[in-house]
Amino acid sequence: MATTSQAAERAARDPFSLYEVQSAFDEMFRGPGRPRSHYRPLYSRLLSLRPDELRRSKQEADLSFFNQGITFAVYGRSEGTERIFPHDLLPRIISSAEWETIERGLTQRITALNLFLKDVYHERRILHDGIIPGEIIYTCRHFRRQMRGVKIPRDVYVSVCGTDLIRLPDGKFVVLEDNLRVPSGVSYMLTSRKVMKQTFPLLFRKCGVRPIEHYSQALLSTLRSLAPEGRTSPTIVLLTPGVYNSAYFEHTYLARQMGIELVEGRDLVVHDNYVYMRTTSGLQRIDVIYRRVDDDFLDPLAFRPDSGLGAPGLFNAYRAGNVVLANALGNGVADDKAIYAYVPAIIRYYLGEDPILDNVETLLMIDDVQRQHVCDNLDKFVVKAVGESGGYGMLIGPHSTSEQRARFRERILADPRNYIAQPTLTLSTAPCFIDDEHIEPRHVDLRPYVLYGDKVTIVPGGLTRVALRKGSLVVNSSQGGGSKDTWVLQS
Amino acid sequence: MLSRVADSLYWMSRYFERADHCARVLDANYSLMLNPFKSSRELRWQRIMSSLGVTAEVDSSDPQTGTVRLIGEARLLSSIIGCVTSARENASQVREQISSEMWERLNQLYHEMIQPSQQHNGDSDPLRLINVFREGTYRFQGVTDSTMNHGEGWHFIQVGKYIERASGLSGLLDAQFSMSAGADDLDWVTLLTSCSAFEAYCKVYTADLKPSAVAEFLLLNPDFPYTVRYSVEQMHNALRVLAGISSARKTSTIERLIGKLQSSLAYTQIDEIMMRDLHPFLAGIIEQCHRLHAAMHEVYIEYPIESVFEA
Numbered sequence: 049m050a051t052t053s054q055a056a057e058r059a060a061r062d063p064f065s066l067y068e069v070q071s072a073f074d075e076m077f078r079g080p081g082r083p084r085s086h087y088r089p090l091y092s093r094l095l096s097l098r099p100d101e102l103r104r105s106k107q108e109a110d111l112s113f114f115n116q117g118i119t120f121a122v123y124g125r126s127e128g129t130e131r132i133f134p135h136d137l138l139p140r141i142i143s144s145a146e147w148e149t150i151e152r153g154l155t156q157r158i159t160a161l162n163l164f165l166k167d168v169y170h171e172r173r174i175l176h177d178g179i180i181p182g183e184i185i186y187t188c189r190h191f192r193r194q195m196r197g198v199k200i201p202r203d204v205y206v207s208v209c210g211t212d213l214i215r216l217p218d219g220k221f222v223v224l225e226d227n228l229r230v231p232s233g234v235s236y237m238l239t240s241r242k243v244m245k246q247t248f249p250l251l252f253r254k255c256g257v258r259p260i261e262h263y264s265q266a267l268l269s270t271l272r273s274l275a276p277e278g279r280t281s282p283t284i285v286l287l288t289p290g291v292y293n294s295a296y297f298e299h300t301y302l303a304r305q306m307g308i309e310l311v312e313g314r315d316l317v318v319h320d321n322y323v324y325m326r327t328t329s330g331l332q333r334i335d336v337i338y339r340r341v342d343d344d345f346l347d348p349l350a351f352r353p354d355s356g357l358g359a360p361g362l363f364n365a366y367r368a369g370n371v372v373l374a375n376a377l378g379n380g381v382a383d384d385k386a387i388y389a390y391v392p393a394i395i396r397y398y399l400g401e402d403p404i405l406d407n408v409e410t411l412l413m414i415d416d417v418q419r420q421h422v423c424d425n426l427d428k429f430v431v432k433a434v435g436e437s438g439g440y441g442m443l444i445g446p447h448s449t450s451e452q453r454a455r456f457r458e459r460i461l462a463d464p465r466n467y468i469a470q471p472t473l474t475l476s477t478a479p480c481f482i483d484d485e486h487i488e489p490r491h492v493d494l495r496p497y498v499l500y501g502d503k504v505t506i507v508p509g510g511l512t513r514v515a516l517r518k519g520s521l522v523v524n525s526s527q528g529g530g531s532k533d534t535w536v537l538q539s
Numbered sequence: 540m541l542s543r544v545a546d547s548l549y550w551m552s553r554y555f556e557r558a559d560h561c562a563r564v565l566d567a568n569y570s571l572m573l574n575p576f577k578s579s580r581e582l583r584w585q586r587i588m589s590s591l592g593v594t595a596e597v598d599s600s601d602p603q604t605g606t607v608r609l610i611g612e613a614r615l616l617s618s619i620i621g622c623v624t625s626a627r628e629n630a631s632q633v634r635e636q637i638s639s640e641m642w643e644r645l646n647q648l649y650h651e652m653i654q655p656s657q658q659h660n661g662d663s664d665p666l667r668l669i670n671v672f673r674e675g676t677y678r679f680q681g682v683t684d685s686t687m688n689h690g691e692g693w694h695f696i697q698v699g700k701y702i703e704r705a706s707g708l709s710g711l712l713d714a715q716f717s718m719s720a721g722a723d724d725l726d727w728v729t730l731l732t733s734c735s736a737f738e739a740y741c742k743v744y745t746a747d748l749k750p751s752a753v754a755e756f757l758l759l760n761p762d763f764p765y766t767v768r769y770s771v772e773q774m775h776n777a778l779r780v781l782a783g784i785s786s787a788r789k790t791s792t793i794e795r796l797i798g799k800l801q802s803s804l805a806y807t808q809i810d811e812i813m814m815r816d817l818h819p820f821l822a823g824i825i826e827q828c829h830r831l832h833a834a835m836h837e838v839y840i841e842y843p844i845e846s847v848f849e850a
Contacts, residue, residue, distance in 0.1 A: 303635065304635060312543065315543050319848060326842075327540055328540050328541075328785045328788070329784070329785040329786075330787045330842075331844070
């Protein structure tokens with residue numbers, strides 16, 4: 049009697065009693081009760097904690113997020129609606145060897161993509177050599193004809209990039225998506241680290257977690273290295289669409305961390321191809337704009353005429369080389385989901401190397417054979433619209449109804465350039481503290497942030513996004529995803 | 540500092556002061572209007588609306604209805620709640636520029652005031668919401684002064700607050716004195732109470748309520764915070780600091796306007812003003828505040844681009 053109740057108690061106290069390692073690669077366990085070596089300190093710490101201690105830690109972490117104002121605005125609700133960013137208490141841990149590969153792979157990729165962008169907007173060698181069909185470039189919605197022949201400082205198009213990686217069942221990291229336009233989320237990486245340091249201080253030291261706190265300085269020096277020639281103490285600003293943008297918190301956070309002015313389009317004045325901001329002491333010339341406004345909205349004279357978020361004349365000033373935009377305009381041509389399929393070829397073409405990080409197998413719907421194959425087997429594929437992000441415009445074949453598949457088949461046939469298909473992938477799982485009760489596996493991805501100015505800087509870590517709904521593979525925050533702190537360990 | 544930021548801070552502060560002024564006036568007058576003489580009650584109500592400049596907007600000859608509307612009707616831009624909403628909107632544009640304590644207080648106050656349970660339901664005391672507001676005001680003013688850097692932004696907040704106070708007080712005095720026929724001691728006490736000045740007045744003049752003494756105190760006293768002269772002097776100080784910070788801007792118009800306004804209050808005696816009638820003097824102050832606002836706007840906020848490149 050006593051022994052059974054003890055056993056029951058132990059089971060209730062074992063936070064891993066509901067943890068099932070399935071077909072996905074599990075970040076923590078190689079088998080039931082057998083943690084990987086770099087997860088062992090966390091594992092033994094979790095076993096030594098009572099459930100209520102974990103719960104208390106979770107509450108403290110929540111409160112800390114709330115007090116720091118780490119919230120995001122929710123669209124379509126009455127004003128002032130803000131939620132804290134959903135986060136999970138347990139860190140995702142990456143060993144130093146794994147990180148070393150990721151770092152080399154990302155450096156290789158950003159280098160090649162920059163060379164590609166320069167080529168696309170200048171000589172177009174890659175098209176002439178038949179590596180990529182010109183048609184796919186010119187039909188890309190984010191290709192900017194206006195950028196042809198525009199000289200960019202240091203030829204750096206992508207200075208801030210957030211690359212989405214996933215880990216396949218065989219344990220290999222692969223690239224799911226490049227975000228080369230206006231990647232966001234880095235403030236969650238930085239603030240959740242701060243919270244985690246308060247929550248698990250001892251564990252931090254024990255594991256030897258590499259720091260990421262220098263991200264803001266690295267970003268600032270990246271931006272500074274891009275300043276127009278002869279501007280020795282350049283004025284750098286962050287351009288935000290304004291308070292109603294969902295990432296406004298991040299914009300204020302980064303501006304404050306870097307000590308630069310947070311401006312909106314209405315603060316800017318362009319005169320004689322120079323950009324100024326209107327201050328109480330008069331106009332002040334701006335040299336570098338870290339812009340968090342999409343291409344289309346930057347300049348109503350060059351792009352969308354109905355935009356009030358940019359500044360009229362900004363593009364001409366940019367083309368004249370008097371102001372630098374980071375990221376450059378027209379980068380969307382390199383993170384288009386169809387052009388993504390060519391990135392391995394791009395890497396081989398410009399660098400003469402094999403890609404260190406593989407792509408996910410991608411079928412192009414403009415290709416007759418591939419399209420036929422996908423349309424015949426739609427229930428086995430994930431179909432994505434090339435221009436959408438945030439998990440929208442997607443068909444997840446195995447979870448779809450026959451009507452949904454019929455609708456997607458029609459759309460694909462009507463506009464093949466707009467769709468790609470990928471096999472259904474099983475993202476790796478990592479332990480999450482669920483319902484304040486148990487630790488269960490949930491699917492995760494990883495978005496490290498890459499900075500490229502006079503050199504490549506990747507702070508060791510990134511944003512681990514987690515699909516908090518059981519079984520879900522969608523990690524986007526707009527669809528019930530959350531985040532985790534990411535620990536990269538010292539070697 | 541970005542012009543847009545300065546402008547938002549200035550307006551946040553002005554709207555807050557406007558709400559505060561409205562709350563003081565309604566608070567002081569409400570009890571007075573409870574007395575049974577219908578005619579004097581309506582006359583007083585007219586005076587209040589005229590002093591706040593809301594006669595057309597409130598559109599009610601009944602003091603009870605009108606007071607309730609002026610306190611809590613969100614659709615009225617001049618209501619207390621309307622002004623708090625505008626102040627909060629301006630603050631939200633510059634959240635990273637004000638201290639987080641300021642934002643929290645303002646936000647908390649706003650949410651307390653818009654709660655449905657706070658809305659007037661017929662027989663509840665309309666002053667309850669005023670009390671919620673006034674408590675919130677003191678807290679907001681307190682954290683503003685103690686948690687925000689007293690730099691350029693804070694000085695724009697000062698200018699906004701005192702320009703609003705100077706014109707609000709002038710409007711109040713003007714309405715009171717131009718409709719003072721049949722006014723009794725109670726009216727003068729109420730006027731002083733509207734400015735939280737009754738006790739301060741008594742310390743200077745004893746409880747002997749003479750209209751000219753009341754006018755002298757509220758207009759010319761340099762030490763009490765709810766007087767026109769005090770407000771103008773605070774404005775002058777803040778504007779001087781701002782001119783020093785933005786030395787590249789041509790501030791001579793502002794300096795001339797504020798200097799003139801201040802000396803007209805510092806070097807005039809109440810007998811001279813009363814002899815020539817108070818109304819033109821008070822209307823003059825309001826007019827000069829308007830001009831100061833316009834001059835500031837042109838120097839710091841919306842200056843024409845050509846003016847910069849010519850220089």
